Amino acid sequence: MSDIAERVKKIVIEHLGVDSEKVVLGASFIDDLGADSLDTVELVMAFEEEFGVEIPDDAAETILTVGDAVSFLEKNAG
Amino acid sequence: MTWKKILEGQSGARRVTGFESDDLACQIACQIPRDPSVEGAYNPDDWMDPKEQRKVDDFIVYAMAAADQALADANWKPSTYDEQTRSGVLIGSGIGGLQGIEEAANILRDKGPRRISPFFIPGRLINLAGGQVSIRHGLKGPNHAVVTACSTGAHAIGDAARLIAFGDADVMVAGGTESPICRLSLAGFAACRALSTSYNDQPAKASRPYDKDRDGFVMGEGAGVVVLEEYDHAVARGARIYAEVIGYGLSGDAFHITAPSEDGDGAFRCMSAALKRAGVMASDIDYVNAHGTSTMADTIELGAVERLVGNAANRLTMSSTKSSIGHLLGAAGAVEAIFSILAIRDSIVPPTLNLDNPSVETEIDLVAHKAKPMNVDIALSNSFGFGGTNASLVFRKVAA
Numbered sequence: 001m002s003d004i005a006e007r008v009k010k011i012v013i014e015h016l017g018v019d020s021e022k023v024v025l026g027a028s029f030i031d032d033l034g035a036d037s038l039d040t041v042e043l044v045m046a047f048e049e050e051f052g053v054e055i056p057d058d059a060a061e062t063i064l065t066v067g068d069a070v071s072f073l074e075k076n077a078g
Numbered sequence: 079m080t081w082k083k084i085l086e087g088q089s090g091a092r093r094v095t096g097f098e099s100d101d102l103a104c105q106i107a108c109q110i111p112r113d114p115s116v117e118g119a120y121n122p123d124d125w126m127d128p129k130e131q132r133k134v135d136d137f138i139v140y141a142m143a144a145a146d147q148a149l150a151d152a153n154w155k156p157s158t159y160d161e162q163t164r165s166g167v168l169i170g171s172g173i174g175g176l177q178g179i180e181e182a183a184n185i186l187r188d189k190g191p192r193r194i195s196p197f198f199i200p201g202r203l204i205n206l207a208g209g210q211v212s213i214r215h216g217l218k219g220p221n222h223a224v225v226t227a228c229s230t231g232a233h234a235i236g237d238a239a240r241l242i243a244f245g246d247a248d249v250m251v252a253g254g255t256e257s258p259i260c261r262l263s264l265a266g267f268a269a270c271r272a273l274s275t276s277y278n279d280q281p282a283k284a285s286r287p288y289d290k291d292r293d294g295f296v297m298g299e300g301a302g303v304v305v306l307e308e309y310d311h312a313v314a315r316g317a318r319i320y321a322e323v324i325g326y327g328l329s330g331d332a333f334h335i336t337a338p339s340e341d342g343d344g345a346f347r348c349m350s351a352a353l354k355r356a357g358v359m360a361s362d363i364d365y366v367n368a369h370g371t372s373t374m375a376d377t378i379e380l381g382a383v384e385r386l387v388g389n390a391a392n393r394l395t396m397s398s399t400k401s402s403i404g405h406l407l408g409a410a411g412a413v414e415a416i417f418s419i420l421a422i423r424d425s426i427v428p429p430t431l432n433l434d435n436p437s438v439e440t441e442i443d444l445v446a447h448k449a450k451p452m453n454v455d456i457a458l459s460n461s462f463g464f465g466g467t468n469a470s471l472v473f474r475k476v477a478a
Contacts, residue, residue, distance in 0.1 A: 017129030038196040045193065054192075 025067035051077035079118035089282035104273035106281040108298035108404030133197035135175030136257030140301035141207035152305035166219030170230035172408025175202030227463030232411030236326035253412035255301035286432035287370035287398035298404030302412030325356025331466025342382030348468035361390035370398025397445035401431035411461035418457035
């Protein structure tokens with residue numbers, strides 16, 4: 001995993017309290033990792049904080065899986 | 079555990095830990111012991127997943143802890159749709175999530191609105207204590223909360239009993255919870271001149287109801303939750319019945335935002351209403367668990383109780399457990415209702431600590447220093463709150 005992916009994974013584990021082996025790129029926050037809609041809002045905030053980016057609401061709505069987050073941040077975090 | 083320590087005459091007051099207190103007028107409080115080396119220490123992880131704890135203020139975790147224990151003790155696990163819809167919750171808090179509000183206000187100022195967590199609101203709302211309890215235990219009946227400052231816990235139990243009497247539920251999980259010990263609230267209550275400030279070096283001496291050297295209350299924290307149940311429903315399932323709620327009275331002072339009316343009329347009317355509802359005479363009361371906060375208001379309450387019982391004063395016993403555990407604000411009435419019930423169960427009345435020199439003469443036994451073994455058939459518990467809001471509960475021993 002890339003550095004960004006590792007950092008994303010760490011945040012997801014911390015916020016959702018899930019086992020690290022479950023946090024794969026294809027994992028959906030809601031369907032696979034037990035998040036609810038408020039958890040996903042908080043996750044996006046944590047990504048913003050960690051990577052120093054602003055994730056607009058319309059972009060946040062497309063971040064449904066760990067992989068979605070990693071690819072958004074690889075493109076936009078800098 | 080708390081009950082045992084209270085009967086032993088222990089005080090929970092210490093210098094506050096966990097935050098800077100050197101610049102506060104009051105630097106002491108009755109904080110829940112969290113150090114695992116202390117007997118009976120509280121570990122929040124026993125009651126709520128750490129991941130969930132992060133989203134809520136302590137008052138919600140305290141309520142979860144108390145409700146879990148109460149429901150387990152009552153052996154009530156509503157599982158069918160009918161059991162769930164006939165079981166409700168009514169847990170209040172005086173202030174709710176002050177710590178979280180303080181922290182979020184700082185985030186808003188320092189980092190801006192986009193950094194406010196989606197869990198900020200649902201983790202601070204007062205009724206989310208009951209909301210969380212209802213979700214965990216499947217309580218689909220009435221879902222209510224009370225906010226009446228220091229009368230909250232008593233009003234919650236009284237109102238819940240009425241919901242049962244009215245037929246809205248068979249079982250109510252009721253009580254109060256509070257986690258007020260933070261800089262903001264110690265500063266705020268000190269500004270109201272409500273807190274003890276001259277015993278920072280002798281915390282265990284600070285809460286001294288009725289004593290002439292009292293100078294304000296000591297803040298406490300925690301939750302008290304009881305399971306109330308319609309009598310026949312409880313009997314039918316063979317539930318252990320600790321006591322019966324036979325009276326509940328409410329009144330308002332309509333006098334001042336923080337001080338009780340000096341003639342004690344609000345307290346008197348409140349207790350009288352509870353006795354009327356209970357159908358018992360004032361002289362039938364064995365024990366009063368007083369509001370007794372260790373402030374000037376103690377003597378006003380005492381005067382109201384004397385007026386209530388008249389020449390039966392010499393047969394009455396009254397004590398303030400706030401001398402041991404401090405003032406739990408919105409949880410106080412519920413916790414003290416539980417102590418009243420335990421006094422009935424165990425035939426022993428908890429002491430009023432630090433009552434070295436009573437500030438007034440009375441024929442009522444104020445149980446100075448040491449617990450008093452005695453039969454208690456009927457106990458009355460008083461709670462009075464800022465805003466002039468008063469509640470009294472009357473409990474009776476159930477014939478074995």
